[in-house]
Amino acid sequence: MALLEVKDLHARVEEKEILRGLDLKVNAGEVHAIMGPNGSGKSTLSYVLAGKDDYEVTGGSATLDGEDLLVLEPDERAAKGLFLAFQYPIEIPGVASMTFLRTAVNSVRKKRGEEELSTPDFLRLVRERAKELNIKDDMLKRPVNVGFSGGEKKRNEILQMALLEPKMCVLDETDSGLDIDALKIVADGVNRLRAKNRGFLVITHYQRLLDHIVPDVVHVMARGKIVRTGGPELAHELEAKGYAGYENAA
């Protein structure tokens, strides 16, 4: 059984159909990349999987470990093991980073039937993971993402991913707005999390992220569906030739 299985998924936002029959299978232990031109529906796919309001599923299915994702609330999906790293992580003034992280980790642990972490255990865990991502204590003392640079916000997303221990990670344009050093830190963070029981879906417009997070499978998305699937070499081909051939495909 595939870890993530999407079948003939249709979805729309405000009457506009964006996903038009998307099929996708990601097995545990695999890293899949989805590439595609702007407006092909890549971000919509990530929001639909995570359960954002305003995205209406009009047909098809999406399951995680065989369980229907689409009937679950966003927080239930997270507890089941789905994680979305946002393209634009949101600033939350007034909510301390540590409070946010602890609430998230313990909410998820509680729903998974695990014991909540004590404050010292939690602090130890956060410090350890934060250090790997070069996130300084000072950042954790600020409100969530407030005053963070683009790179810091993305590293913070990976920190959350590491802490929540998801089964299936969806990374939405994680490379956007990153310089090469930040990109490496983020990619290293993701690579550290690669595991036999975990799948990744890396959504990106550019191939350069895939030099650092090497995928097993590359999909091309255009006009709301997957139009081509291949190995890592497909990413290089797209980088060389562009998306010209795909704009009007499907």
Place this chain on the structure above:
Amino acid sequence: MNAEVKMMRTAAETQYSDALAALPGAEPVRALREKALRLFAEKGLPHRRVEEWKYTDLRVLLREMAPLAGKPDAAALAEAKKCDVLANVGAREITFVNGAFVAGLSNLKGLEKGLTISTLGDALKNDATLPQLLAGLNPGKYDAVFALNTAALNDGVVIDVAAGAQVTKPIHIRHIVTGTKPVSVFGRAVVKVGKKAQATILQSHAGPDAVAYQTNTILQLSVADDAELDVVRVQAEGDKAIHLSMMIGAIGTDSRFKSFALTTGAAVSRHTVPFAYSGRNARALISGATLLRGKQHADMTLEVDHALPGGESRELFKTVLDDESRGVFQGLIVVRPDAQKTDGRMMSAALLLGENAEMDNKPELEIFADDVQCAHGATTGALDDDLLFYLRARGIPKKDAESLLIQSFFGEAIENIENEKIRDAVMKRAGHWLAARG
């Protein structure tokens, strides 16, 4: 022909006049009381056509006056003893039960050097200037709450911090109502902070749920030159209560003043803050958080008056409105011709949680000086869906995600409380309000 329309006296107006005229009271304030009563008889309760009371029509909201509370009996004292509002913050407590000072629930032992705490009756015997102070700071202005409170002047407390005294232990004035029958309760507290002195005052209001009692309390503050005063107030009246209150302040040259007010109680409440800069270069921060649910109505009205140069004022109010509750914020900053270099900034932000909740925001500036910086802002909005989704995508259930965002919203105002123990206690009370959300 006289064009002024004389309004019919309401039942409540007649009841107030009769009940308060019959009150026994200290001789030095007799004239004051009689004058206030005459004024009330003439002007009565305000209604919506009186600009300052546009959103809180007392003629409609106060149909009847509840009978005056009697002296608290043993049962009342036992009930009052259980009150835990702002308890355990290391404060010196001064307790009023149903309007009467209760020595047994107050701590007047070992007063710090320079600190004098007296009942109103005792203070009147020793301080000939007190009646003038009690008469109010702006005698030209009529306010029904002030007039009624003055007409009812009986028990109260006068806290005097002598020049140079540093009173670090907070002084907590507690107004507790008890019992199961509606009563009317009045209270007056006067705080005088001398030159270069420093003090922290807490004031709390509490009473039983499901009892339509009525309270009218006034806190009068006078802060001398170079002095510092912090005030934290918690209004946690019972859910059927009508709460009318004022904090009247005047601050001197180079003084510093900070206040915070948490409002969670009462069916109807109105808190008026007439605040005067009576010296130069004085700084004040007046802040508050109001958390309402059900059909609660809470009105916060500020009148900040800069008469002299160099004053700095900051006003920050946060209102959270659940269900069908209604919040009112009226904030007026007056900058008189001599008050050059005044720096005033006022902000009132409301968060609407209930679809039928309502916020009336009325910030106003009246500026008669030309070299000033003044700004005001007022916002009203719902919880941000994108923020909620972000939190929920991290596994935080909807209710908890909302709580985090609501807490961060009002937390910004609570953070202004400097004393950590008091800040934590206020945050905890606000947390109880959140936890009780259905």
